[in-house]
Amino acid sequence: MVRGNRRSTRSRDRQDGAATRMSLLEAGGAVFAEFGFDRATAKEIALRAGANAAAVNYHFGGVEALYEDVLAEAHHRLMSYDVLARTVAADIDQRERLRRFITLLVKVVRTGNENSWPAKVIVRELIAPTPHIDKLRREEIEPKKALLFSVIAQIIGVTPDNPLVAQAALSTMAPCFMLLVAEKRVSEIIPALGRETTTDEELADRLFRFTLGGLIQLSASEQTAPAPKHSD
Numbered sequence: 766m767v768r769g770n771r772r773s774t775r776s777r778d779r780q781d782g783a784a785t786r787m788s789l790l791e792a793g794g795a796v797f798a799e800f801g802f803d804r805a806t807a808k809e810i811a812l813r814a815g816a817n818a819a820a821v822n823y824h825f826g827g828v829e830a831l832y833e834d835v836l837a838e839a840h841h842r843l844m845s846y847d848v849l850a851r852t853v854a855a856d857i858d859q860r861e862r863l864r865r866f867i868t869l870l871v872k873v874v875r876t877g878n879e880n881s882w883p884a885k886v887i888v889r890e891l892i893a894p895t896p897h898i899d900k901l902r903r904e905e906i907e908p909k910k911a912l913l914f915s916v917i918a919q920i921i922g923v924t925p926d927n928p929l930v931a932q933a934a935l936s937t938m939a940p941c942f943m944l945l946v947a948e949k950r951v952s953e954i955i956p957a958l959g960r961e962t963t964t965d966e967e968l969a970d971r972l973f974r975f976t977l978g979g980l981i982q983l984s985a986s987e988q989t990a991p992a993p994k995h996s997d
Contacts, residue, residue, distance in 0.1 A: 782824070785814070785816055785820060785824060786824045786825075788814040788815065788816065789810060789811070789814045789816060789820055789821060789824055789825065789831065790831070790834060790835060790838060791814070791882075792810045792811075792813035792814035793805070793810045793814075793821075793831045793832070793834075793835045794835045794838070794839060794882040794883065794886055795813065795882045796809050796810050796813060797832060797835055797882070797886050797889070798882035798885035798886045798889065799885075801889050801893065802828075802832050802889070802893075802895050802897070805828060805832075806828070807821035807822065807827075807828050807831075810828075810831070829897055832895070832897050833897050833898070833899065833900040833901065834900065835886060836886060836887070836890060836897070836898060836900065836901040837900045837901045837904050837905050838883070839882070839883035839884075839886040839887050840883075840887060840901055840905040840906070841905055842883040843873055843883050843884060843887065844869070844870075844873050844909070846905070846908050846909055848869070849866070849869065849909055849912055850912060852865045852866060852869050853865060853866055853912055853915075853916055859916055859919045859920050860920060860977060862916045863916050863917070863920065863937075863973065863976065863977065863980075864969070864970075864973045864977075866912075866913060866916060867937070867941075867969050867972050867973045867976065868965070868966070868969040868973070870938070870941040870969075871941065871944075871965050871968050871969040871972065872965050872969075873941075874941050874944045874945040874948065875944065875948065875960060875965055875968075884945065887945070888945060888946050891942065891945075891946060892946065910934070911925070913934055913937070913938075914930050914931070914934060917930050917933050917934055917937070917980065918930045920977070920980045920981075920984065921933065921980055921983050921984045921987060922984050922987060922988065923987060929983055929987065933976075933979065933980055933983060936976065936979060937976050940972055941972075
């Protein structure tokens with residue numbers, strides 16, 4: 766009987782610990798979004814999470830580690846790998862995969878989530894980079910990047926490690942990065958890009974056609990480029 770009570774207590778403690786950790790993650794996301802990494806404090810995060818002052822160190826090992834977790838979680842919430850993988854994994858032409866990829870990106874940055882902490886945290890990291898992105902890069906960016914590189918490489922007709930692929934990926938992502946960081950300002954300066962004027966589908970289609978045109982040109986130039994000379 767005593768043994769059963771101990772197991773029940775340990776299970777309850779684990780559940781309480783997981784709940785506290787999630788509360789700290791949510792509170793940390795909100796605090797980092799509001800103040801930025803440099804001005805965020807463990808005291809403020811713990812206060813908002815309803816936890817004691819030492820909770821951040823206990824559950825994460827410090828503000829830096831919590832920030833790394835928050836960055837990775839923010840990126841995951843904006844675009845999960847599973848959703849992205851399903852989007853491009855269908856048995857369809859690579860060009861249609863690219864269209865779906867761009868459509869998904871446009872919808873992510875135009876869903877009105879600019880006031881949510883995940884979007885704000887990512888935007889802050891883009892504008893004022895910190896050295897605490899190892900977990901974000903390893904767990905979220907690299908797997909998603911590999912999917913995009915694979916699609917682009919097949920359209921151009923090169924291997925994913927070809928420099929052309931990385932350069933083309935930058936051109937593909939840049940418009941969506943701009944919308945994520947400053948859609949409101951961009952729409953004020955160029956009203957035709959506003960949500961009231963251009964739908965997600967229209968914008969995605971135009972970005973797709975623009976991107977595809979560039980990739981086709983890269984493919985053509987790559988196929989007509991002279992083969993490198995090898996010295997004897």
